[in-house]
Amino acid sequence: MKKWSLSFRLWHWLNAFVVLALLGTVFLRKTFLSWRDNSEILVTKLSSIQIEISSEQGALLAKAVRAPMWEWHIIMGYALSFLILYRIVLFFTPSGKQNYTDIGSASLHKKMVKVGYIGIYTVLVFMAGSGLLLTFHEELALLKETTETIKELHEAVFNLVWVFVAFHIAGVVMAEITDEKGIVSDMINGGEH
Numbered sequence: 001m002k003k004w005s006l007s008f009r010l011w012h013w014l015n016a017f018v019v020l021a022l023l024g025t026v027f028l029r030k031t032f033l034s035w036r037d038n039s040e041i042l043v044t045k046l047s048s049i050q051i052e053i054s055s056e057q058g059a060l061l062a063k064a065v066r067a068p069m070w071e072w073h074i075i076m077g078y079a080l081s082f083l084i085l086y087r088i089v090l091f092f093t094p095s096g097k098q099n100y101t102d103i104g105s106a107s108l109h110k111k112m113v114k115v116g117y118i119g120i121y122t123v124l125v126f127m128a129g130s131g132l133l134l135t136f137h138e139e140l141a142l143l144k145e146t147t148e149t150i151k152e153l154h155e156a157v158f159n160l161v162w163v164f165v166a167f168h169i170a171g172v173v174m175a176e177i178t179d180e181k182g183i184v185s186d187m188i189n190g191g192e193h
């Protein structure tokens with residue numbers, strides 16, 4: 001039997017793509033499409049061609065330029081929410097639960113890897129839950145302060161996401177070149193038990 005079923009591999013790579021895409025949208029929002037930086041550019045450049053706009057108008061324009069990109073944060077956010085539900089279903093399959101059975105007999109290193117996975121699942125569930133609350137705050141009639149608090153938490157926990165992703169990728173690359181050769185190709189071709 002394959003170590004990783006086709007459906008689990010599909011889940012893993014779709015999930016990896018979606019999480020990296022979400023991080024990508026945040027990167028763009030905070031760098032090239034930052035409304036603070038771009039509104040300044042707009043105000044100065046327009047002024048150099050004798051068009052005067054206020055910094056508020058600059059901000060409005062910069063946010064309008066950012067909006068189509070940020071829509072992808074929400075689209076990828078919905079995708080992540082579905083992938084989390086799909087992961088729960090996969091837990092009832094051999095591939096989905098193999099990392100979480102016989103934990104007692106695993107080495108300390110393996111135990112830590114498994115705890116790390118449980119940690120990232122918790123973080124992803126939090127990001128999806130808080131992200132959906134932010135998206136539907138009007139429909140849910142959430143108070144302004146509540147929405148602000150959720151946004152602060154969503155933004156703070158984002159740091160755990162990229163830290164995990166960095167450690168995870170470094171970890172599997174290290175495993176691949178040391179004592180677990182084939183660990184990455186197993187996640188591509190399914191591997192053998």
Ligand code: HEM
Nearest residue numbers: 012015016017019020099117120165168169172183184187
């Ligand atoms: C793009 C480079 C990536 C590579 C090469 C990679 C590779 C792997 C491999 C080889 C495993 C199996 C490890 C084992 O046998 O225990 C794994 C598991 C896992 N990966 Fe990735 N991964 C990548 C990106 C990501 C990203 C971006 C996420 C998003 C959070 C992610 C989430 C997970 C999770 C949660 C597991 C544990 C699966 C389980 O529950 O058993 N991976 N990955």
Ligand code: HEM
Nearest residue numbers: 019022026074077078080127128131132134135155158161
């Ligand atoms: C890996 C998962 C996610 C990460 C790393 C992430 C990261 C972030 C970050 C850093 C921000 C703050 C951006 C800023 O103000 O500079 C943000 C805002 C937001 N996120 Fe996420 N997010 C994730 C998942 C989700 C999901 C699943 C949804 C919804 C379906 C979502 C919806 C939102 C919304 C609505 C905002 C507020 C945007 C605004 O105030 O204009 N996010 N996210």
